[in-house]
Amino acid sequence: MNIKWSTYRLNCIHPFGISRSTYSFYDVVYVYLKDGDIIGRGEAAPSARYNEFHDSIINQLNSYKDWVLPDGNLEDTWSFLKKRSGKIKSLEAAFSMAVLDWWCQKNQQSVGSYFDVPEKPALLTSFTIAIGELNLLPKKIAEAKEYPILKVKLGTDNDKEIMNIIRNETDKIVRVDANEGWTLESGIEMCYWLADRNVEFIEQPLPAKDVDITAKLKEESPLPIIADENSLFSSDIPGIAHAFDGINIKLMKCGSLFEAHKMITTANKYNLKIMLGCMVESSVGITAASHLSPFVDYADLDGHILIDNDPYRGTIVNEGSLILPKGVGLGISKHTGMPEYLL
Ligand SMILES: [Mg+2]
Structure with a gap:
């Protein structure tokens, strides 16, 4: 299984203002797991409130040269990826989505089921x-x-x-x-x-x-x-x-x-x-x-x-x-x- 990632800029229809900030766009990071024909997708939407930013996510992902994922089950793959999230919760969330998207496609079930x-x-x-x-x-x-x-x-x-x-x-x-x-x-x-x-x-x-x-x-x-x-x-x-x-x-x-x-x-x-x-x-x-x-x-x-x-x-x-x-x-x-x- 291979992994890839990319940043992407989401443009707000209206600038999004809350009590502490206003933004007109948000940079997210997509994570992709590819296993044969199956693509597992995840998204990290980091929030400055929790001190998370897209560039620190990219730095975290780039900090590993070796991305040989375990060939096997959900538990091993999830545990491998979670350890590489650097405790960035939005990245961990993206990994969990991608791993479940992959695993559930492989097992012909929905994530809800x-x-x-x-x-x-x-x-x-x-x-x-x-x-x-x-x-x-x-x-x-x-x-x-x-x-x-x-x-x-x-x-x-x-x-x-x-x-x-x-x-x-x-x-x-x-x-x-x-x-x-x-x-x-x-x-x-x-x-x-x-x-x-x-x-x-x-x-x-x-x-x-x-x-x-x-x-x-x-x-x-x-x-x-x-x-x-x-x-x-x-x-x-x-x-x-x-x-x-x-x-x-x-x-x-x-x-x-x-x-x-x-x-x-x-x-x-x-x-x-x-x-x-x-x-x-x-x-x-x-x-x-x-x-x-x-x-x-x-x-x-x-x-x-x-x-x-x-x-x-x-x-x-x-x-x-x-x-x-x-x-x-x-x-x-x-x-x-x-x-x-x-x-
Ligand atoms: Mg709220």
Whole structure:
């Protein structure tokens, strides 16, 4: 089996602003495992919040001269690749996708069936309205017409103004992500204010270091509080379960589909709600995560519909519903008209 990799720049349809940053593009790294006719694909979408960058991923991959992969089973190949991730979680996530895509194609099963997912109706994903120029909000809301649930990025100095503009345009369900932008005081006020405005829950209201303060907010808040920056790995869950009603799992944070599955099991033990989230990423990463969607309560898997140059096609979003591809492995194919990177 051979391995190859390449960077690729995803262009955002609108600049993607959250409480701490704004980007108009994101550089991701694709990893390819080739075994005869089978190509296993993975995607690393590194996040600066977690100090991960595409160039450090490329340096990490280039640091090994010898890439002779073990000929054999899933466990050996995964263990070989994981050791070479340099603890870069987004790279580890890409390896886990590629290895499962390869293994499941070889064994004629889907990645979902590998994890023994239950039969469930399609989950709805939210569609993200990022922070940006306020006068563009009505246009963004109009463009999001087909999506029944919006995720709104707050944690700014003009949160109420943003919500008022949105509520002038639509009364559909909104999920709010404050991306650590509030304090206990502003959080309590905002949770009450938003509870009257058809908001379903609040994601990561306070800085990740403030777990016990978040527990106080949870006691006061009429809305459920979901952890994102506080829930990276399954090992985080026991320490934060008192402060949150649920967790957001992202492959790029936790490092693999295997660890994401472990987070699901652990969250269930603590009676936490579960959301599957994403970075701005293409269909490879989104499709991988969506294979676990029958296990969870909420999906926020819209990264691939926030960009206009997705090279691949896998899970599609139809009026908000996540429609998983049929077929084996991840079920990824090349997007019509786009070049195959990079074999
Ligand atoms: Mg978030």
